Amino acid sequence: MNSMPAPGPGPRGADDAGAGGADGRGGDSGPDDGGPDRGGGGPGRWSARAEAAAAVVNGRYGHRLMGLPGTWIASVAHPRTGFQWPWSGWHYWWQAHYLDALVDAALRHAEQDWTGSPDGVGVHGGAGVPANSVPPGGFVAPGAPELARIRALLRGIRIRNFARLGNNYFDDMAWLALAARRASALAAQSGVARWRGARRADAVLGSRLRGGQSDRLGGGIYWSTARDYKNTPANGPAALYFARQGSVDTAGALVDWLHRELFDPDAGLYLDGVHPTATGREVERTLYTYNQGPILGALLELGSAEQLARAAELVAAVGRGFAAAEPAGAVVLHGSGDGGLFTGILLRHLAQAAIDPRLPQETRDVAAALVEGTAESLWAGRRSTPFLAFPDTTGQTAAERFGPDDAVGLSSQLQAWLAFEAADVIERGR
Numbered sequence: 001m002n003s004m005p006a007p008g009p010g011p012r013g014a015d016d017a018g019a020g021g022a023d024g025r026g027g028d029s030g031p032d033d034g035g036p037d038r039g040g041g042g043p044g045r046w047s048a049r050a051e052a053a054a055a056v057v058n059g060r061y062g063h064r065l066m067g068l069p070g071t072w073i074a075s076v077a078h079p080r081t082g083f084q085w086p087w088s089g090w091h092y093w094w095q096a097h098y099l100d101a102l103v104d105a106a107l108r109h110a111e112q113d114w115t116g117s118p119d120g121v122g123v124h125g126g127a128g129v130p131a132n133s134v135p136p137g138g139f140v141a142p143g144a145p146e147l148a149r150i151r152a153l154l155r156g157i158r159i160r161n162f163a164r165l166g167n168n169y170f171d172d173m174a175w176l177a178l179a180a181r182r183a184s185a186l187a188a189q190s191g192v193a194r195w196r197g198a199r200r201a202d203a204v205l206g207s208r209l210r211g212g213q214s215d216r217l218g219g220g221i222y223w224s225t226a227r228d229y230k231n232t233p234a235n236g237p238a239a240l241y242f243a244r245q246g247s248v249d250t251a252g253a254l255v256d257w258l259h260r261e262l263f264d265p266d267a268g269l270y271l272d273g274v275h276p277t278a279t280g281r282e283v284e285r286t287l288y289t290y291n292q293g294p295i296l297g298a299l300l301e302l303g304s305a306e307q308l309a310r311a312a313e314l315v316a317a318v319g320r321g322f323a324a325a326e327p328a329g330a331v332v333l334h335g336s337g338d339g340g341l342f343t344g345i346l347l348r349h350l351a352q353a354a355i356d357p358r359l360p361q362e363t364r365d366v367a368a369a370l371v372e373g374t375a376e377s378l379w380a381g382r383r384s385t386p387f388l389a390f391p392d393t394t395g396q397t398a399a400e401r402f403g404p405d406d407a408v409g410l411s412s413q414l415q416a417w418l419a420f421e422a423a424d425v426i427e428r429g430r
Contacts, residue, residue, distance in 0.1 A: 044424065044427045044428070045427070046375065046420050046421075046423040046424035046426075046427050047108055047112065047424045047427075049375070049379055049420040049423075049424075050104075050105065050108065050417060050420035050421045050423075050424050051105075052388065052420075053390065053413065053416045053417035053420050054101070054105050054417055055388075056387070056388050056389070056390075056413055056417075057074065057098065057101070057410070057413055057414055057417055058149070060078040060387060061074040061075045061078050061410050061413070062074050062075075062149075063075065064156075065156040065159055065160055068156075068159070070152055070155060071152050071155050071156040071159060072149055072152035072153040072155075072156045073090065073095065073153065073156040073157070073160055074094070074095060074098050074153075074410050074414075075410065076089055076090060076091055076094065076409065076410050076411075077407040077408060077409050077410060078387075078407060078408055078410070078413075079407055080407075081407060090160055091338075091410075091411075092157070092161060092167055092169075092172050092176070093169075093171070093172040093175050093176070093338075094341065094410055094411055094414065095153065095156075095157050095160075095176075096157075096172070096175035096176040096178075096179045097175060097179070097341055097344075097345070097414055097418070098153060098410075098414060099150060099153050099154060099157075099176070099179040099180070099183060100175075100178065100179040100182065100348075100418075101414060101417050101418055101421065102146055102149055102150045102153065102183075103146075103150060103179065103182045103183055103186055104418075104421040105146055105421070106146035106147060106150065106186055107186065108421065108424060108428075109146065110190075111428065147183075147186065147187060147190060150183050150186070150187075151183075151187075151195065151197065151198075154180060154183065154197055154198060154201060155197060157176070158197075158201075165200070165201050165204045165205055166204065166205060166208045168224050168225045168226075169223065169224045169225075169234075170208070170209060170212040170221050170222060170223060170224065170225075170234040170238065171223060171231075171233040171234040171237060171238075173205045173208050173209060174205075174209055174234060174237035174238045174240075174241055175237055176201065176205055177201070177202060177205035177206055177209065177241050178237060178240060178241050178244070180198045180201035180202050180205065181198075181202045181241070181244060181245070183195075183198045184198035184199050184201075184202055206241065206242075206245060209221065209238050209241065209242075210250075212225075212234070212238070213250075214227070216230075216276055217230055217261065217274060217276055217281060218257060218260065218261060219253060219254070219256075219257040220235050220254060220257040220258070220261065221234050221235050221238050221254065222234065223273065228275065228276070229273055229274070229275050230261075230273060230274055230276075231262075231272055231273025231274070231284070232258060232262055232270045232271065232272055232273060232288075232291040232295070233272070233273070233288075233290070233291060235254050235257065235258050236258065236270070236291060236293070236294035236295045236298065237294040238254055239251045239254035239255050239258070239294065239295065239298040240294045240295075240297045240298040240301060242254065243297075243298050243301035243302050244301060248302065251298055251301070251302060252302055254298075255295065255298050255299065255302065255307070258270060258295060259310070261274055261283075262274060262283070264285070264287075267287060267317060267321055268313055268314065268316065268317025268320070268321070269287050269291075269292055269314070269317050269318070269321050270287075270291050270292060270295055271283060271284065271285050271286065271287065271291075272284040272285070272286040272287070272288060272291065287321065288334070288342055289318075289322050289331060289332065289334065289342045289343045289345070289346040290341065290342035290343070290345040290346055292314060292317075292318055292322075292346055292349075293345045293346040293347075293348060293349035293350070294345070294349065295314065296311055296314050296315065296318075296349040296350070296352070296353060297348075297349040297352060299311040299314070300349075300352055300353065300356055300358075303358065308358055308359060311353060311359065311363075312359055312360055312363040315350065315353050315359075315363050315366055315367050316363065316366060318331070318346070318350070318370065319366045319369075319370060322343075322346075323370075324377075324394045324395075326394075326395055327373070327376075327377045327380075328373070329369060329370070329372075329373030329374075329376075329377075330370075330373045330374040330376075330377040330394070331343050331346065331347070331370055331373075331374045332394050333391070333392055333393055333394045333412075333415075334392075335392055335393050336392050336393075336409045336411065336412060337409065337411065338411065339392075339411075340392045340409055340410075340411030340412035340414075340415055341411045341412075341414060341415050341418075342415075343374060343415060343419070344414065344415030344416070344417075344418035344419050344422075345418070347370070347371050347374060347375070347418060347419050347422040347423075348418055348421075348422050350367040350368075350370055350371050350422065351367070351371050351422035351423070351425040351426055351429075352425075353367040354367040354368035354371060354425075354426045354429070355425065355426060355429030355430070368426050371419070371422045371423050371426055372423050372426065374419055375419040375420055375422065375423040376423075377391075378390050378391060378415075378416045378419050378420075379416075379420070380397075381396070381397040381398055382397075382398055382416075383397065383398040383399040383402070385404075386404050389402060389408045389413065390412060390413055390415075390416035391412070392409070392411075392412030392415070
């Protein structure tokens with residue numbers, strides 16, 4: 001496996017490969033069930049578990065793109081099978097969530113390096129960096145080692161995408177725009193030289209998203225450049241992006257369009273999308289976990305009394321509509337492939353709700369229980385050999401789901417990492 005340029009001495013440097021050594025093959029059992037105590041400013045249980053999941057993704061899936069120095073990309077499965085051509089499948093939007101997870105890890109490490117009363121502000125939101133992680137002299141070195149990989153990954157995405165930042169799908173571009181904006185904020189507040197790559201990605205992708213809007217079907221953004229479908233997967237993250245950018249009117253219009261066109265009042269959840277037809281419209285009524293997440297995030301980001309009330313109702317509906325029968329307290333998982341990321345995306349935004357003092361305590365408790373219950377089930381279902389892996393299917397452990405010689409998809413392992421980061425946000429925010 002190709003390695004990144006050395007990110008620096010100490011424990012952060014070990015993050016460049018797996019948890020146990022230079023080849024990423026040691027230490028696969030991860031931290032014990034209890035994890036270290038959080039006393040004295042050290043990492044807590046969920047931080048240790050997030051670190052273990054990060055080591056799996058970075059050490060087993062991550063590699064230089066075509067061996068090029070200064071690049072990084074994740075394979076879509078481990079172990080990789082057959083010859084990997086430069087144009088082999090790579091899943092643009094999975095890489096966007098990998099970028100977001102790396103920002104999470106950098107901020108988590110930074111907060112652990114400073115004392116203070118954690119409030120979680122900015123960890124998953126648009127503000128950039130938790131307030132208590134910024135010492136009087138400014139935010140300094142703790143985020144820099146992870147920043148090297150973040151920069152290399154964004155560069156790898158652009159090169160792998162044939163030197164372009166965008167593609168033909170507005171949902172994909174919205175995810176990368178969100179991650180690039182957070183990465184740019186991290187760089188700016190880490191005392192690192194201004195990073196034009198992330199700022200350019202933010203600007204280019206934001207412009208593309210604006211170009212995806214139309215008045216057809218009453219508003220909203222198309223799913224793709226084919227412009228024949230408008231859906232929640234594109235409009236939810238786009239609304240969140242515009243809210244974080246400060247384009248409140250645009251974000252509010254998208255949220256209102258979603259509520260008007262795709263909200264199911266019986267379920268209290270958002271449906272998948274709507275096709276324009278010769279006679280009007282045809283609604284796709286499928287319900288997915290991940291569609292609820294960015295809408296929840298956008299409602300919290302916009303923050304009016306009406307929007308906060310909608311957010312509280314959405315959290316309650318998620319608890320009713322997506323709770324797994326077994327294990328109790330967990331959100332359902334959607335298997336492999338794209339579905340392997342769905343629940344992790346929802347948990348990211350439920351963590352925001354769990355630490356938001358503007359929401360009723362009951363809402364915060366429901367959100368926290370869903371995040372922690374799901375994260376606990378993923379951890380309990382892990383396997384340790386032949387390498388650490390987490391389950392992707394409700395009711396099955398990783399050992400039951402994957403044979404010893406099976407390739408394990410990136411999406412579900414990235415989902416576990418997102419889940420543990422979300423649980424850590426709650427642990428630190430309480």
